[in-house]
Amino acid sequence: MLIEVHNLTKVYNEKRGxxxxxxxVEKKELIAIIGHNGAGKSxxxxxxxxxxxxxSGEVSVDGIDLKNxxxxxxxxxxxxxxxxxFDFFSVEYNFxxxxxxxxIPLLRIEETLEEFNLLPYRHNKIQVxxxxxxxxxxxxxxxxxxxxxLLFDEPTSGLDFEMTKEIYRLLKSTHASGKTILFxxxxxxEIKTLATRVILLHQGSLVFDGPPREYFQSKIHENLYA
Amino acid sequence: xxxxxxxxxxxxLSIAFKNKTIYLILFIPLFVFISLKFVDxxxxxxxxxxxxxxxxxxxxxxxxxxxxxxxxxxxxxxxSHEEEGKRRLKEKKLDGILIRSEKEPQRVELLxxxxxxxxxxxxxxxxxxxxxxxxxxxxxWISDIKPLQDSGIQKQTLPTWILMLVLLVSFIIAxxxxxxxxxxxxxxxxxxxxxxxxxxxxxxxxxGMILIHLAVLFLHLLGKFDLGNCLSYAAFIGVGSFCFSxxxxxxxxxxxxxxxxxxxxxxxxxxxxxxxxxxDVSRKLxxxxxxxxxxxxxxxxxxxxxxxxGISNFSLEWIYLILVGLLACFxxxxxxxxxxxx
Numbered sequence: 001m002l003i004e005v006h007n008l009t010k011v012y013n014e015k016r017g018x019x020x021x022x023x024x025v026e027k028k029e030l031i032a033i034i035g036h037n038g039a040g041k042s043x044x045x046x047x048x049x050x051x052x053x054x055x056s057g058e059v060s061v062d063g064i065d066l067k068n069x070x071x072x073x074x075x076x077x078x079x080x081x082x083x084x085x086f087d088f089f090s091v092e093y094n095f096x097x098x099x100x101x102x103x104i105p106l107l108r109i110e111e112t113l114e115e116f117n118l119l120p121y122r123h124n125k126i127q128v129x130x131x132x133x134x135x136x137x138x139x140x141x142x143x144x145x146x147x148x149x150l151l152f153d154e155p156t157s158g159l160d161f162e163m164t165k166e167i168y169r170l171l172k173s174t175h176a177s178g179k180t181i182l183f184x185x186x187x188x189x190e191i192k193t194l195a196t197r198v199i200l201l202h203q204g205s206l207v208f209d210g211p212p213r214e215y216f217q218s219k220i221h222e223n224l225y226a
Numbered sequence: 227x228x229x230x231x232x233x234x235x236x237x238x239l240s241i242a243f244k245n246k247t248i249y250l251i252l253f254i255p256l257f258v259f260i261s262l263k264f265v266d267x268x269x270x271x272x273x274x275x276x277x278x279x280x281x282x283x284x285x286x287x288x289x290x291x292x293x294x295x296x297x298x299x300x301x302x303x304x305x306s307h308e309e310e311g312k313r314r315l316k317e318k319k320l321d322g323i324l325i326r327s328e329k330e331p332q333r334v335e336l337l338x339x340x341x342x343x344x345x346x347x348x349x350x351x352x353x354x355x356x357x358x359x360x361x362x363x364x365x366x367w368i369s370d371i372k373p374l375q376d377s378g379i380q381k382q383t384l385p386t387w388i389l390m391l392v393l394l395v396s397f398i399i400a401x402x403x404x405x406x407x408x409x410x411x412x413x414x415x416x417x418x419x420x421x422x423x424x425x426x427x428x429x430x431x432x433x434g435m436i437l438i439h440l441a442v443l444f445l446h447l448l449g450k451f452d453l454g455n456c457l458s459y460a461a462f463i464g465v466g467s468f469c470f471s472x473x474x475x476x477x478x479x480x481x482x483x484x485x486x487x488x489x490x491x492x493x494x495x496x497x498x499x500x501x502x503x504x505x506d507v508s509r510k511l512x513x514x515x516x517x518x519x520x521x522x523x524x525x526x527x528x529x530x531x532x533x534x535x536g537i538s539n540f541s542l543e544w545i546y547l548i549l550v551g552l553l554a555c556f557x558x559x560x561x562x563x564x565x566x567x568x
Contacts, residue, residue, distance in 0.1 A: 051414050053565055070420045078418055084411035086237075088244035100233050101419035142418070 002027045002180055003048070003149065008057035010043050011204075018043045019204040020057065027148070030175045031182045032195035032212070036224070039201040041184040042081070045151045048182070049078035061149055074102075077142030081153045083134040087127040091118055091137050094126060095144060102145040109144070116140040116170070132163030139170055150174060152183035156190065168193060188225075192216070200224075230421050234429030235436070238403070242437060247399055251437050254394065255445035258387045262380045262449065274301040275349050278311045278323040285324065286332050292360045293324075299352050308337075315339050322349050344379075384451055385528035386503040388463070389520060391441045396470035397477065397495040398488065400434045404478025405487030408568050423562045427475070427555065434471030439463065451531075458537035459530050465544045466523040469551035473519070476554040479561040519550045 003025035011017040018040035025031060033041045046052040048059060050069050059066040061075045085094050095109045113119050116136050126134060135155065142150060155171065156164040171194055175181050185191055191198060191212055198215040200208035208220050215221055242248050277293065277300050279285065293300050303320060305311040311323040316339065323337040336353075338346045354366055407413040416426060442463055446453070453459050477494060481487040498520040505515040505524075515521040522543040529535035537544065 050417065051565070051568070069417070070422060073418050073420055080411060080414075082411070084415040086241070086412060087410075088241065097233070097237060098419055101230060101416070101421050103229075103420075145419075 001025065002062055004058075004060050005048075006058045008044070008047060008059060009055045010040075010047060010052060011055060012043075016040075016043075017204050018047070018201070021201075021206045023199060023206065023209055025149075025180060025182070027180055028175070028178060029180055030171075030194055030196045031199055032191040032197070033182060033184045033199045033201065034186070034191060035201035038203075040204040041201055042153050044201070045078070045153050045182065045184060049076060049151050051078070051080075073147075074145055075147050076149045076151060077145070077147040078151045079135075079138050079142050079153065079155060081157050083126075083131075083138035085126045085134060085137060085141070088125065090123050090125055091129075092122045094137065095141060098141050098144050104145055108146075112140045112144055130163075132159050132166065135159065135163070135167060136170070139167075139174075143174065148178075149180045149182070152181065154184050154186070156185075156187065188216075227422070227425055230425040231429045231432065234416075234421065234426055235432045238429060238433035239436060241403070242399075242433070247403075247437070248440075250399065251395065251441045252444055254391060255441055255448060258391075258445060259448040262383070262387075275299060275345075275352055276301050276303060276319070276321045277349070278303045278305050278314065278320045280305050280308060280311065280323070280325070283326050284331075285326055285334060288360065289324075289334060292356050296352075296356055299356070311337070321345050380449065381451060381532065384449075385524055385531055387445065388442060388527055388531075389503060389524045390499060391445065392438050392463075392466050392470055392523065393495050393499050393520065395434060395438045395441060396467075396474035397491040397498070399437065400430070400471055400474030401478035401481065401487040401491045402484045404430065404475050405481045406484045408478075408481075409483050411568075413562075414565075414568055423559060427558055427562065430475050431468065431471045431555065434474065435464070435467040438467035438471065453531070454534050455530050455536045458535070459527070461537045462523065462526050462530060462540070462544065465547045465551075466527070469519060469523070469547040469554075472551040472554035472558065476558045476561075479558050479566055482567040519547060522546045 001024045005024070006022050007020040008022070009018060009020045011019070016038050021040075021044065033044060035041050043052060047054050047066075048061075050066065050072060054066070061072060064071050064075055066072060086097070089097075091113070092109065095112065096106065099106055099109055113122055116139065118133075118136060118140060121129065121133060121137075126137065129137065139152075139155075152171070156167050159167065168190070171181060171183070175194075183194070195212050198208065198210060198212050199206060200215065200220060202224065208215055208218065242251075279290075279293075279302055281304050293302065303314070305314070305323070308323070308325065311320065314320045315323060315337065318339075321338070322345075324334045325337055327333045327335050336346075336349060338349070340346065358366060404413075407416075413426070417423070473494075474491065477490050478487050481490055498518055501511050501515040502518060502521040502524040505512045505521065516525075526535065526537070526540040526543050529539070530537075
């Protein structure tokens with residue numbers, strides 16, 4: 001197993017957070033984590049990314065424990081819903097800063113800029129880019145260190161149709177290159193188009209874990225979303 | 227580790243350039259320098275005292291004659307009435323007004339803007355010397371006034387300005403920068419790299435120290451002040467900038483947003499600045515101020531700059547400052563590990 005999650009828990013108050021949750025992820029899976037607002041989707045991803053510390057439970061990614069952050073960041077890349085880039089600086093500067101901290105060759109920046117069609121924008125400040133472009137930069141930055149696992153928190157939130165299609169293309173090509181991807185989503189078409197597996201969270205609990213076709217035919221889907 | 231600290235420090239300094247913080251670092255010493263240029267004139271001690279006399283007042287003839295004779299010391303301005311004199315006194319066009327004493331007709335009263343001022347002291351000194359010259363006889367009991375801190379107003383106020391600059395960077399700029407990185411999730415982004423929490427923290431402290439040194443250096447370049455014991459001075463600026471940068475970063479960790487960090491910064495800035503800076507003019511403040519870390523910085527800086535002291539005389543003070551800095555650093559590290567308000 002690539003990712004093992006065992007009794008992972010985070011409770012903010014009585015209603016919100018993630019109740020003890022366990023699941024496993026194999027290599028090259030593309031998992032959609034779905035659920036209503038406040039179901040615990042983002043909390044789960046943020047804990048896997050090390051942004052939030054769990055109250056209890058254990059997580060290991062490729063045998064590395066969640067507590068070993070400096071080693072784990074080489075295995076897991078995280079793309080938050082709102083891109084957290086240094087606005088005052090250029091696309092290239094943002095890539096260079098991360099490349100230097102990861103101690104990876106600067107040649108990798110050229111590859112990533114080309115891969116994500118960001119070469120024309122390399123000298124542009126982040127603050128002048130559209131949300132879609134910022135999202136592309138954010139995804140590119142998370143892939144600089146070539147981690148085997150990628151986490152996306154609502155990657156197409158607030159994007160127009162064209163940009164959404166572009167993000168789908170990037171997710172598919174990244175998955176095709178052998179990455180394991182977990183993403184949160186509200187959009188049924190996104191789940192149908194991309195996911196190989198669905199994890200449904202409801203009020204902090206895992207209530208469904210299976211293939212998308214099985215999910216869309218289930219009573220759970222009807223009860224929750226119909 | 228050192229490589230990451232250098233990368234992050236340079237990143238912080240680049241941010242300071244990009245978000246115009248650096249202008250604040252340069253503008254404030256410039257403002258201080260220009261203000262001091264206006265305050266302190268090199269020939270202030272030799273300037274004539276501008277004394278006001280009321281036209282219809284019956285002054286004792288001996289006093290009038292003496293004042294008129296001492297035209298190299300006093301410049302006389304004739305006033306139509308006392309109210310005009312008070313107005314001109316407030317406008318700083320006069321240094322003092324002589325009014326005939328109603329109780330003792332052979333003596334005069336001196337009306338000044340503030341009693342406790344260098345100007346009032348200079349007027350009293352001049353009149354005392356004039357009286358001795360005219361009446362002869364016994365000399366003044368005090369033959370001369372020799373100050374312990376023999377320097378102009380510029381240098382006298384320099385320790386206060388230095389304290390203000392150090393606290394400004396530490397409590398107004400540093401907490402807001404930390405809170406901004408938290409608010410925009412930039413810190414969490416950096417924690418997605420193999421960088422250690424301690425490296426980020428040290429880089430933040432170093433960038434704060436560099437900004438403080440830049441501001442102090444710029445003020446000295448403008449003013450060309452005599453530093454006294456240069457090494458001791460630099461060492462104390464270093465220790466103070468470490469202590470207060472760490473303190474400011476800790477405050478930044480207590481806030482979720484930039485706005486709240488600025489407010490908290492000001493809440494700490496003024497109580498640390500004012501009691502220390504005003505401790506010389508108030509006995510009560512002089513009792514309270516030593517409890518503050520800012521005074522443990524201000525006192526030695528003042529002694530080094532004005533009295534020629536050295537860092538060896540202030541070992542307790544710099545140990546105190548380092549301990550406060552280390553404590554703030556440790557608390558920031560714990561909050562960062564807990565992802566406090568991130």
